[in-house]
Amino acid sequence: MEKKLKLSEKKIEKARTLAENITGKIQNYIDSHTTVAVERASLRLLGADGADKNGVPVPNIIADSLKDKCGFGLCKYYLNALAKTGLDVKELNEKIAEGLDISKIDMADLKSVEIKAKEEIEKLDKRLEENVSYRNKKLSEFAENEKKPWIYVIVATGNIYEDVKQAKAAASQGADIIAVIRTTAQSLLDYVPYGATTEGFGGTYATQENFKIMRKALDEVSEKEKRYIRLVNYCSGLCMPEIAAMGAMERLDMMLNDSMYGILFRDINMYRTFTDQFFSRMINARAEIIINTGEDNYLTTSDAVEKAHTVLASQFLNESFAKRAGMKEELMGLGHAFEMNPEIKSGFLMEFSQALMAREIFDKHPLKYMPPTKFMTGDIFKGYAMNTMFNFVSKATGQTIELLGMLTEAIHTPYMQDRALAIKNALYVHNNIDGFLEEIEFKKDSTIRKRAAQVLDETVQMLSSVKKIGLFKAIESGMFADVKRPPEGGKGLEGVFEKENGYYNPVEKYLKNKLGIADTAEAK
């Protein structure tokens, strides 16, 4: 794509280098730590699943009985139980749900644990490989019907079976991506509920069974529409790595997955979040799941004009963290948003400039562009007009993933017709302005070029300051989203463990090996 903003390549390079420096410091910490959620995710990938009669998931039962062993890695105990009992994974899960305490089983020699590990990892690799190749096969089979941007809508009824109806209808109207929004506050649960669910507030529980139900429905509608319909969920919160594991196994295609969102907006401890995001991104990278980062949220708490550079700075950081987790650019759906006050004179020019700036700087990345929310009111008619302007910028600047604005934003979770009207609006604009950017260029002193240059300058400045004090301190002082979080504060710190000598995790080893990540930090 021809670059039209003529941004300084040198400054872009500088921002990338600064980001690498900043995340490098954090990565040293990550490499020498694990979390209870990383351990539970590893167990899940080895086959641990199910729940006891009180609904406590098997991975949690295991982690609870081995609380003080997290620093050594919990997989060993599960594999040992398989080796010693001779049960298969399903049978063992049932026994654990019925009360078998695997921490009490004598440890076999490491060799038989290794043999079991090899068996289960082979099964895992086969399953993930099948998912990846099925998706790629369908994407190429239906390639001629692929639209750009991909149209992304949300379903959020609380009932997975009702969600299925809404999702199928949306897909037949033209949606390419369905996100099942999670129930309020699931991000703060330190376990993933089990089974199909029909009750939730403002969304539907993310469970492996719900993933499976929606996947099946979307596969059916994909065949009918001759478009591969992507499924999204939320890989964030205290169970970030576990959701990644479940999504990888059930062939989700995208995951909301940000390196700092949980810290800033859910008050989750920063050590926990940084460690969890790394592991979850390795899983996503292996399963070729596109991540969506959450920079749009910054602009709901801060001013979209004044704080535009915080979005770009965070995109560079998210990119760098993702790279460290072995992720290709083609999987990095960096986020940004159309969130300026609609009353600003020439605000559209700034929105256009920033969206194009993101496109030009991150040219291989499937950028995720978010609609107006902060200035949406109960005036659905004005809101519909604002969404039209958003659709224009999105298409004209070549965004990849477009989350459609709903005219009833700020009123209720979307009704079926709200979604249909949003899709109609987007399809109209996308079709009508096709080829727009190829027709135009920008004057040297134009607002559009100057605005992007200014945001890039401010970003380099900001990243320089962050590098000086370190990312932990930067977050503590409120440099992102105007939210201040102390390093020892927030939820989930008690679930972070330093890796002990002899830490054993065959899943981590498999992922690093597969993704070509050097296994630098073997314990202390």
Next chain:
Amino acid sequence: MKPIKAYGDTLGDGAIQLSFTLPVSFGGKAKEAAKIYVQKMGFKSADIVHAEPLSEEFTFFVAYGKTDNYVDYDSVEYSEAVDKAMSMDEVNAFIKQNFKRKIVIVGACTGFDAHTVGIDAIMNMKGYNHHFGLERYPMIEALNMGSQVPNEKLIEQAVKINADAILVSQIVTQKDTHIKNLTNFIELLEAEKLRKRFILVVGGPRINNKLAAEIGFDAGFGSGTYAEDVATFIVKKMYERLSEKK
């Protein structure tokens, strides 16, 4: 008596636009059903001006209807929490003159609700739409606790910092979750015998002053509210309570 009806282009025509979805497949029968449905709502005339399929099982309609139903405007009872808001400067002057100290306000978006947009608009320094938030008011100590704050925690904090007023924000209203949460908040305060100690204000897009009063708050504010509206209510109410004591 002052009967009023919706106004389309002639006084008293009672013209209203509607849009809705029915769980039937698109076609002439669906349109006819939609028309009957609108008539059943009390519209003597009904025009289905647009119909289109949303899927094989659902159809969307845009309709216009005219109704004879009316409301007697004179019999409607409602009063706003604040008739005319003071400016930020006036609020500060009012506090200085009448209380001779800074007043303390704590606020949060409570329960499971994760949306900070409302409480931020009222409390944060920057405010919303060029109306500064309470943090900017020199004579107000404002503490914004953010979102997903349990009712217990908010009350605990209000006691700890000796707050004059508590602001509660509620955005999510699905399945009336806000009503349950707000009621629980009032019950907790009453159980602790703290109800009278604070001025209680609730805000959110689906909140109004009448609903707030029914639940037990001193005032409720809906969308379009700015910090000065809330501040004006609080200082006037404080003044009123102070005068009652004298």
